[in-house]
Amino acid sequence: MTDYTVVGTDELPPGEHVVVQLEGRLIGVYNVDGEYYAYTNWCPHQGGPVCEGALDGTTEITFDRSCLERSTNWVKEDEILRCPWHAWEFDILSGEAMHDHDVRLISHETKIEDDNVVISL
Numbered sequence: 001m002t003d004y005t006v007v008g009t010d011e012l013p014p015g016e017h018v019v020v021q022l023e024g025r026l027i028g029v030y031n032v033d034g035e036y037y038a039y040t041n042w043c044p045h046q047g048g049p050v051c052e053g054a055l056d057g058t059t060e061i062t063f064d065r066s067c068l069e070r071s072t073n074w075v076k077e078d079e080i081l082r083c084p085w086h087a088w089e090f091d092i093l094s095g096e097a098m099h100d101h102d103v104r105l106i107s108h109e110t111k112i113e114d115d116n117v118v119i120s121l
Contacts, residue, residue, distance in 0.1 A: 027040055039095060
């Protein structure tokens with residue numbers, strides 16, 4: 001594996017992301033509350049540019065069988081990456097698809113060295 005310094009931590013505040021090109025592929029680098037995550041800009045659904053999508057929340061629906069009532073809640077604010085092509089949703093903290101935990105984004109190890117975000121490919 002090769003390490004690449006991609007951005008200074010002061011240049012990527014919480015809630016922001018950048019897309020960089022490394023070894024001929026685009027990689028999205030995200031700062032979520034001071035933790036850094038990196039994913040290949042490729043959606044497993046149909047190859048869309050997932051890192052160009054919005055980082056948002058999602059709707060969670062629960063159903064109470066005892067009273068047959070349904071409730072909806074907005075959850076995971078700023079932790080859901082939504083592909084711009086077909087709106088597939090991925091948990092930015094794990095890379096897992098919200099609808100199928102066996103489907104995930106291609107992730108890359110990140111670390112901080114000398115106040116820089118470093119990605120291993």
